[in-house]
Amino acid sequence: MPTKVELELHRDLNKTFRSFDLQTVAEEVFSSLNKNFLVDFGTLFLTGERGQNIERVFRMGIPSDRHQAERFGMTKIDIEKLVKDMIPRFYNYAEERDKRAPVIEGKSIGILACFPLQLVYNYDALIFLGVAQENVEKTLLKRQGFDFLCNFMIDISYALKNAIIAKRLNELITKDDLTMTYNRRFFEDYFAEELDRARRYNSPLSLIFLDLDGLREVNNRFGHAMGSRTLQEAAARILNAVRSIDKVVRYGGDEFCIVLPETETKGATEVAERVRQKISSTPFLLEETGGIEITASFGISCYPIHAVTKEDMIKRADEAMFEVKSQSKNNIKIAQPLKRFP
Known part of the structure; x- marks a missing residue:
């Protein structure tokens, strides 16, 4: 992994730690990954216990009306299993001919990386990063880059944890006492x-x-x-x-x-x-x-x-x-x- 890229990722993440808004944290994380790793698509999901109650927090490169595309061909059961196992997954569809590549906006996915993260308050996260087949040669999200991100995701999880803690504290003053809806x-x-x-x-x-x-x-x-x-x-x-x-x-x-x-x-x-x-x-x-x-x-x-x-x-x-x-x-x-x- 180029030293310049590592330094840039950590520099970007240090800026992200200044924010406690979950949406802003997600935007900054994906912007950095897009810039430094040259990934085309991405999604951040929050899940409840055992992967249930899936909530999409942010998506990159995927239009707002493409709700199926944001899961990269994964079913709800697939997502629950990924979160339960807590094992990052790497798919190179050019090499794994037996697997059908997801298609987003008419582009076949060449590489897909999945990173489950343990957070706080029974929340877990799942990050998808996808590279279009036409950009596989350019991206750093190959096996070496994936291995680097497996460790770097620990730092990303801290930023997400901080945002979720702030979100929970904020809910204490933003919820209606009677109905438990927002005020x-x-x-x-x-x-x-x-x-x-x-x-x-x-x-x-x-x-x-x-x-x-x-x-x-x-x-x-x-x-x-x-x-x-x-x-x-x-x-x-x-x-x-x-x-x-x-x-x-x-x-x-x-x-x-x-x-x-x-x-x-x-x-x-x-x-x-x-x-x-x-x-x-x-x-x-x-x-x-x-x-x-x-x-x-x-x-x-x-x-x-x-x-x-x-x-x-x-x-x-x-x-x-x-x-x-x-x-x-x-x-x-x-x-x-x-x-x-x-």
Whole structure:
């Protein structure tokens, strides 16, 4: 391994240790690997115990709508096994003719390296690095480079651990005590950051606003304690219906919002429909009251089709939701596109 590359990697990592934001750490790590090792594609996954609850944190070179490509042909079972075994894997598809090379954006993968990492709080990580077949001769990610990275990943894992510890501490002050969704303070900062990221990478960002229909009646008939129980149950159903990359926020009272990174209107509508069905399919407070029918009204806005600023995205989603609320309820409405979009 060239000494200059080793020094550059360590210099980059020292800068990364100054950050405690998980997304920023991931961006800086992959930027350094791309620059120094000449890799074309990469993904960072966080997993829960035994590889379950897979959450993609970052991907490089893979479009936002290519969710299958980010796993490089691996199934959920494959990922669980990689994390359980904790053994780095190296695949040279040019030499291993019996293995079918993954294809990303029309390019066959020539080399794929997988690095499982033990972190903290029952979190593990899995890093995929891929090199297109056409660039195999240029890359440093050959067997020697892979062996070097197996040791260097220990240092990368420290940076990820620091970010996860900071994330857990931050959750203590950014979660709503009643529903365990994120609170308004978290939303204001997080949504602004995601919108900046969407602009930087020219990727979509969607926002769902939803308001529970019928909660006021619960409060009036059964008291505010039962109203709080209903909010908790509704939040649990919402969290169970969204994807791991989505963030659920209690915006205020009986109003929630969902931030959906790298998601266009179609994907946001699918998530909203899953949440709508989860809320309306089963009565609430069955044991306490015999069952109360609760539904929700939804509004959706998407960057850049419906709005380009944080304030306008919130306004457009809220207006769409209010229109449903004032008419049919238990439905979903998408904001009107900006004039420059058909």
